[in-house]
Amino acid sequence: DADVTQTPRNRITKTGKRIMLECSQTKGHDRMYWYRQDPGLGLRLIYYSFDVKDINKGEISDGYSVSRQAQAKFSLSLESAIPNQTALYFCATSSAGGNYGYTFGSGTRLTVV
Amino acid sequence: ILNVEQSPQSLHVQEGDSTNFTCSFPSSNFYALHWYRWETAKSPEALFVMTLNGDEKKKGRISATLNTKEGYSYLYIKGSQPEDSATYLCAFPGRNSGNTPLVFGKGTRLSVIA
Numbered sequence: 001d002a003d004v005t006q007t008p009r010n011r012i013t014k015t016g017k018r019i020m021l022e023c024s025q026t027k028g029h030d031r032m033y034w035y036r037q038d039p040g041l042g043l044r045l046i047y048y049s050f051d052v053k054d055i056n057k058g059e060i061s062d063g064y065s066v067s068r069q070a071q072a073k074f075s076l077s078l079e080s081a082i083p084n085q086t087a088l089y090f091c092a093t094s095s096a097g098g099n100y101g102y103t104f105g106s107g108t109r110l111t112v113v
Numbered sequence: 114i115l116n117v118e119q120s121p122q123s124l125h126v127q128e129g130d131s132t133n134f135t136c137s138f139p140s141s142n143f144y145a146l147h148w149y150r151w152e153t154a155k156s157p158e159a160l161f162v163m164t165l166n167g168d169e170k171k172k173g174r175i176s177a178t179l180n181t182k183e184g185y186s187y188l189y190i191k192g193s194q195p196e197d198s199a200t201y202l203c204a205f206p207g208r209n210s211g212n213t214p215l216v217f218g219k220g221t222r223l224s225v226i227a
Contacts, residue, residue, distance in 0.1 A: 033214055035217075040219070041219065042202070042217050042218060042219035042220060043157075043202070043204075043217040044217075045207075045214050045215075045216075048214045050212070058214065090156060090157070096211070097211040099144070099145040099162050099164050099211065100162065101147060101149075101159025101162050102147075102149075102157075102159060102215065103159070104156035104157050104158070105156060106155070106156050107156055
């Protein structure tokens with residue numbers, strides 16, 4: 001089983017719908033992140049959490065919300081999806097401190113039509 | 114949030130060629146510099162985390178060097194193989210602290226032609 005699991009892998013949804021992307025990990029890491037990848041823009045941070053009671057906005061948090069249900073679970077919600085939220089979404093985890101590599105999930109490809 | 118720049122954006126090399134690319138980052142208050150390899154249809158995988166000026170890390174045919182005083186890191190691939198084709202990302206903690214998430218460069222996309 002993958003260390004970091006994202007569901008769904010692919011999703012097509014309509015404008016205005018609420019959608020949740022889920023992430024779970026078996027690494028035992030405290031820190032979890034949601035990034036979004038768009039062609040030509042690289043990975044951009046949406047939200048991050050350093051422990052269960054900690055939630056922080058990233059560079060592009062507008063239109064998104066998150067929930068850290070447990071150390072192992074971190075969900076990303078789009079309350080009312082819009083077409084420019086069409087992207088590849090990655091969840092990642094890490095140990096505390098900036099000198100440990102991140103472990104990424106396999107990604108969720110979201111299309112908003 | 115500090116920025117990281119990578120060059121070139123893309124690179125095509127012949128199988129067997131050696132190649133290198135650059136990551137530039139703010140040199141003040143350096144904390145750490147990460148390199149990731151991202152193959153198409155897969156997720157990014159950590160290659161190296163570098164913390165000391167002059168550090169050199171190696172994994173097989175891939176190596177990286179770090180100059181924190183001038184704010185750059187080089188990634189080298191010796192004798193490129195088709196399986197090296199991927200996007201190589203560098204990243205560093207956004208405010209040069211261990212308690213800030215990584216800021217990623219846009220990557221260098223390497224294509225190795227057999």
